[in-house]
Amino acid sequence: MLETVSEAEQPKDLADASAMEPVNTEAIAIVDTQVDTQIVDEPQVDDDLDVVDDLEDVEMSLFDHLEELRSRIFYALIAVFVGVIGCFALVNKIVALLEIPAQGVKFLQLAPGEYFFVSIKVAGYSGLLVASPAILYQIVRFILPGLTRKEKRAIAPIVFGSSILFVLGIVFAYELLIPAALNFFISYGGDVVEQFWSIDRYFEFVLLLLFSTGLAFQIPVIQALLAMTGIVSSKRMLAGWRYVVLGAVILGAVLTPSTDPMTQSLLAGAVGILYFGGIFLVKAMGK
DSSP states (O other): OOOOOOGGGSOHHHHHHHHHHHHHHHHHHHHHHHHHHHHHHHHHHHHHHHHHHHHHHHHHHHHHHHHHHHHHHHHHHHHHHHHHHHHHHTHHHHHHHHTTTSTTOEEEOOSTTHHHHHHHHHHHHHHHHHHHHHHHHHHHHHHGGGSOHHHHHHHHHHHHHHHHHHHHHHHHIIIIIHHHHHHHHHHTTTTTSOOEEEHHHHHHHHHHHHHHHHHHTTHHHHHHHHHHTTSOOHHHHHHTHHHHHHHHHHHHHHHOSSOOHHHHHHHHHHHHHHHHHHHHHHHHTTO
């Protein structure tokens, strides 16, 4: 016959073990909590280290970026310097070429060293023009790493088109604008005064008109860039044609140093044609 043992008669070791179970449970819970805390804290430390590493990467990339900019500017300045020196060696031929539109006019040196400083000015503008391909190359090499694949495919046509339009602007000014302006000045009062011009004033007029016209011919390129970035669409460009016509007339009056209506009308007409041509280009791009 089995005998039932009361709780008071149980062995003392069993009673002590039963009493230790809540204590052990609490200790295990505390240990688990500490382990979980360590597990949670460790990724935070790793995240902090990752943030520091990222910051260091940004600082290094920024330093490399500035170093690359400095080297590109240095190479561009070397190209300009070489172009200016080369054009200065041929400055007499360049001056003779730019004097062709002013047929029948005699140029005077009104101050000591005036032609020397004119030569430096002509060589500077000509050297900048000759070095412009190298300058564009350095600009493209600098911005190319930061472009997407789609933007890289579009940068070559933009650079090529900009160069062609700039050269066309210079040719347009040399063949049409400058002769029209000079003919107006020569014919006006030609029976009253002799045509003796200051060589400094003449080349200031010619160089300003050449380069301002070349810059004005960049309008389609600007339109294409605005359309690619989503700022303006072809429909919106076409809607503001009245303001463009008014702006072309004002631009023609500002960019042309002469006050004759023929030169201003020629440049204003060219700007208008370029603008509407840029609209068709943007529409062909699907913008």
